[in-house]
Amino acid sequence: MDEPFPEENKSQETSQSTFYPCVIGQSKVLLDVFTIIEKVCNTNTTVLIQGESGTGKELIAQALHYGSDRKNGPFVPVNCGAIPGELLESELFGHEKGAFTHAIRTRLGRFELADSGTVFLDEVAEMSPMLQVKLLRVLQEKQFERIGGTKTIISDFRVIAATNKNLEDEVSKGRFREDLYYRLTVVPIKAPPLRDRISDIPLLAEYFIEKFNRSKKRAISGISEEAMRHLLRYPWPGNVRELENVVERMVLLSHGERIGCDDLPERILRPEKRVEHTGEIPQQGFCLSDQVAEFEKGLIVQALDQTNWVKNRAAKLLNVNRTTLLEKMKRYGIEKEDE
Ligand SMILES: Nc1ncnc2c1ncn2[C@@H]1O[C@H](COP(=O)(O)OP(=O)(O)OP(=O)(O)O)[C@@H](O)[C@H]1O
Ligand SMILES: [Mg+2]
Numbered sequence: 292m293d294e295p296f297p298e299e300n301k302s303q304e305t306s307q308s309t310f311y312p313c314v315i316g317q318s319k320v321l322l323d324v325f326t327i328i329e330k331v332c333n334t335n336t337t338v339l340i341q342g343e344s345g346t347g348k349e350l351i352a353q354a355l356h357y358g359s360d361r362k363n364g365p366f367v368p369v370n371c372g373a374i375p376g377e378l379l380e381s382e383l384f385g386h387e388k389g390a391f392t393h394a395i396r397t398r399l400g401r402f403e404l405a406d407s408g409t410v411f412l413d414e415v416a417e418m419s420p421m422l423q424v425k426l427l428r429v430l431q432e433k434q435f436e437r438i439g440g441t442k443t444i445i446s447d448f449r450v451i452a453a454t455n456k457n458l459e460d461e462v463s464k465g466r467f468r469e470d471l472y473y474r475l476t477v478v479p480i481k482a483p484p485l486r487d488r489i490s491d492i493p494l495l496a497e498y499f500i501e502k503f504n505r506s507k508k509r510a511i512s513g514i515s516e517e518a519m520r521h522l523l524r525y526p527w528p529g530n531v532r533e534l535e536n537v538v539e540r541m542v543l544l545s546h547g548e549r550i551g552c553d554d555l556p557e558r559i560l561r562p563e564k565r566v567e568h569t570g571e572i573p574q575q576g577f578c579l580s581d582q583v584a585e586f587e588k589g590l591i592v593q594a595l596d597q598t599n600w601v602k603n604r605a606a607k608l609l610n611v612n613r614t615t616l617l618e619k620m621k622r623y624g625i626e627k628e629d630e
Contacts, residue, residue, distance in 0.1 A: 314350050315498045318488035324351065324480060331478050332358040337430065339415075339475045340453040342482025345532030345597065348453040349413065351482055355451055356409040364408030367401045367448075371422075372414030380422055381438050390439025400437065402429060405448035415452040415475065416461050420468070427471045450475070485527040485534065492522055495531060499538035500550075511542050514550040521552065525559045529597025536596040558589050588623045591616070600627050 314325070331338060332355045340348045349368065356366045374382055381390075385400030401410055412418075418426065429435050434445045452475050461467035485492070496519070500511050514522070527533055541554045552560060590609065598604035606616040620626070 314354050315495050316491035318491045320483040320488050327480055328354050333360055335449050336477045337475055338451045338478045340480045340482055343484050343530055344455045345530035346482035346484055347531055348482045352411045352451045361408050365405055366409050367405040368411040369401050370413045372417035376419045384435055384437055386438035387440040402448055403444055403446050406446040409449045409451055412452040416454040416456040416458055416467055423468045423471050430474050485530045489523050495534055496538055499535050503539050503542040507543055509542050511545055512548050518550055518552045518555055521555055521559050532599055533596045558593050
């Protein structure tokens with residue numbers, strides 16, 4: 292993740308897209324998001340950010356925090372989906388020494404650590420029903436006890452939550468508490484998918500080229516018009532994260548001064564190949580297993596790009612277990628270029 296919003300970088304210009312220098316984009320849908328950010332950042336209102344994976348939910352949460360008068364307080368992210376239930380409770384609320392077998396010393400929880408700042412509850416839909424009840428209570432009372440403790444802890448934090456699930460659906464399926472849903476969605480923000488704001492693609496691509504030129508000591512000057520046309524046509528299922536990963540690889544591997552079509556991944560150059568082989572089978576025939584392997588390889592790279600190369604998540608996306616994914620990556624020689 293980029294460094295957040297250093298004070299000196301904040302432009303005084305009125306254009307909202309330059310007000311949040313790290314949230315790049317000028318499309319109407321994104322400017323609408325900026326408007327909400329500006330309206331609510333200096334309130335203590337709970338905000339729920341919903342959007343597909345890679346749309347910039349964490350970045351929006353940071354914009355809310357660093358644009359508010361809590362900016363000198365801590366921004367404390369908690370990934371509710373990545374931490375198992377029992378651990379998550381102690382992560383959030385802390386515990387007293389001796390509260391359970393491995394509690395050898397008192398530990399402060401994230402709500403306590405976020406005093407005068409913001410707690411970012413990422414993947415909030417993954418919280419267990421038991422923790423949902425506890426969270427509701429904390430949101431209402433702003434006080435709690437550490438696990439195994441009796442002392443009431445008071446902490447002044449703001450909660451921003453995010454999910455890539457449709458939380459209303461989760462409520463109607465009985466998986467998420469309705470009362471908690473209303474508590475969290477005082478202000479809802481929708482992080483728009485990249486395919487709904489393709490006018491932002493050139494700006495984002497330019498931003499990422501500069502970023503990776505700096506970090507990889509390259510001097511790529513831009514993208515050819517034809518290559519850009521492909522980027523604009525591609526549906527970007529992994530959203531901005533996928534674009535960022537694709538640009539990173541192109542900056543690293545590009546032969547020329549400008550990124551051209553030769554540097555584009557196959558799935559972007561020929562999106563029709565993504566779902567099925569639509570071309571004619573040549574007169575002389577082709578090797579079925581080579582074609583299938585090529586197709587499989589393309590899908591694996593795509594899944595990895597969509598998940599920031601987090602293999603567990605890529606395996607989940609492809610509905611294979613992690614070992615299978617690792618085996619296939621090894622077989623096809625797939626690895627992240629800078630690893
Ligand atoms: N508008 C934007 N401008 C610049 N960078 C962006 C923008 N949106 C997203 N990014 C970058 O894309 C990547 C993914 O963003 P982020 O982690 O905020 O997405 P997310 O919605 O939280 O994804 P997930 O649901 O998978 O956690 C990050 O590296 C982030 O910096
Ligand atoms: Mg996120």
